[in-house]
Amino acid sequence: ITDRVRNKALRDKIVSAEEAAAFIKPGMSIGTSGFTPSGYPKAVPLALAKRIEKEHFKINLWTGASVGPELDGELTKVDGIDFRMPYQTNKDIQKAINTGKVSYCDLDLSSSAQMARYGFMKGNKIDVAIVEAAAITEEGNIIPTTSVGNAPSYVQTADVVIVEVNTSQPLALEGMHDIYVPLDPPYRLPIPVVRPDTRIGTPFIPCDPAKIKFIVGTDITDKVRPLAPVDDVAKKMAGNLIDFLDGEVKAGRMPQNLLPLQSGVGNVANAALSGFINSKYEHLTVYTEVIQDGIFDMIDAGKLDFASGTSLTPSPDGQKRFYENIETYKKKIMLRPEEISNNPEVVRRLGVIAMNTAIEADIYGNINSTLVNGTRMMNGIGGSGDFARNGYLTIFLTQSTAKNGDISSIVPMVSHVDHGQQVVDAIVTEQGVADLRGVCPRERAKLIINNCANPEYRPLLMDYYERALKATMEKGVAHTPHLLKEALSFHVRLAETGTMKVK
Ligand code: 0RQ
Helix, strand or coil, rough: CCHHCCCCCHHHHHCCCHHHHHCCCCCEEEEEECCCCCCCHHHHCCCCHHHHHHCCCCEECCCCCCHHHHHHHHHHHHCCEEEEEECCCCCCHHHHHHCCCCCCCCHHHHHHHHHHHHHHCCCCCCCEEEEEEEEECCCEECCCEEECCHHHHHHCCEEEEEEEEEEECHHHCCCCCCCCCCCCCCCCCCCCCCCCCCCCCCCECCCHHHHHHEEEEEECCCCCCCCCCCHHHHHHHHEEEEEHHHHHHHHHCCCCCCCCEECCCHHHHHHHHHHHHHHCCEEEEEEEEECCHHHHHHHHHHCCCEEEEEEECCCCCHHHHHHHHHHHHHEEECCCCCHCCCCCCHHHHHHHHEEEECEEEECCCCEEEEEEEECCCCCCCHHHHHHHHHEEEEECCCCCEEECCCEEEEEECCCCCCEEEEHEEECCCCCEEEEECCCHHHHHHHHHHCCCCHHHHHHHHHHHHHHHHHHHHHHHCCCCCCCCCCHHHHHHHHHHHHHCCCC
């Protein structure tokens, strides 16, 4: 790694992962780079997990979003995490969160960095920032790798910085990043991003070299994950989405090349993006957080002019494709801190088309993205709220059923609300589209049930709605008709019988 540490004086700080991990004390708050299983530190967390296994203590872990198994997985297995924020997807930590072993604070990603800077979080401050780097510059600044996440703010606020220089990450990543940390109130200035490709910051994370206490070399690769193949149901959903956007262009509400696209993470979001590849749209732009395979496909198909995000989140195949063609992709991709990629001000200014995935939606258009049956944490809100609340057009996608049809993704009342009906412009499933703009709740219910619900569940949902309407009309309380004793009956039936279907 010596060549990658360009500041000669800093080379004296190169130590083993074990030596660096030995610095971490029980109860410390650690802020790491990483957003999805990309660009997170690996060697120091693995060494820390080994130490915790022997010495039995806990730390608080603050990241950009989800990270790889070397962090959430290994540290959870040794019971080493007390507090975790702001997003996760690892099965081990999910179990620990849902059994009460880990205190998890699920946050809008755009505000997680400033919460660290404001001193709002447990422990109030970050003791140690651990950041993965492709290189360290002559000045001691840090060149990030496949994600930026919250690393710039964690470096800024931490007392001590540990840099993991990862030689599996190509040096060609240098130049892809645009690092900008806003000033805090009361002197905050406008964030000057006016197009997805506007460059506003530096290609490195500014860092006072005196803060860098240890540098560790590693070649452990990002543990990217495969995506589900785009099946027929997903294709239908993507087709419905494109038809809906076609209508917007025809109606003159959107330009011929649409507006900057944002799409969430996961199988549904990737499938949605796949719809654009064979569409008529050209010169598309993307202003999003995660850059998945679908975006590489759009670049390869010549459909995409530029993509701004905070993280590259390819599948293993996509990762190979990216590394092999990095010089081409680099011209069209920029990675920013998540505070900027997801920034409410910028999302509103650019007029982003926000396309996120729901776990379930209710007949009035409220969306649950985080808690299965209202109690089991899945991943977290991630950036979905940042984009949904500020988008030009806010769309939620979901397949109409889950778990082989035993769960209806459209329910009378969601068991938890992440996105209130006021921000939801449209719901798209493989069945169709409910355009909810300017529509009152009673009309919304009919649109969502008839256009989006699975035919198998439509009669049950309509029966609920009609009885709720009658009962609330009689009392003059029918703005949003509900039968409180039955509102969660689909969920109760699922818990009791294993299916939402009436047997
Ligand atoms: O379960 O994992 O046991 O197979 O949820 O579902 O259909 O594969 O969809 O990968 O797109 O994830 C909402 C979780 C969807 C995700 C969610 C079960 C289903 C399966 C996954 P298994 P799919 P996806 C950008 C923006 C919130 C954060 C966000 C998410 C698993 O998109 O976390 O949008 N979103 N961030 O069987 C019970 C239901 C269900 C259900 C699906 N109604 N009830 N289980 N599942 N619907 C990203 C970031 O911010 C970083």
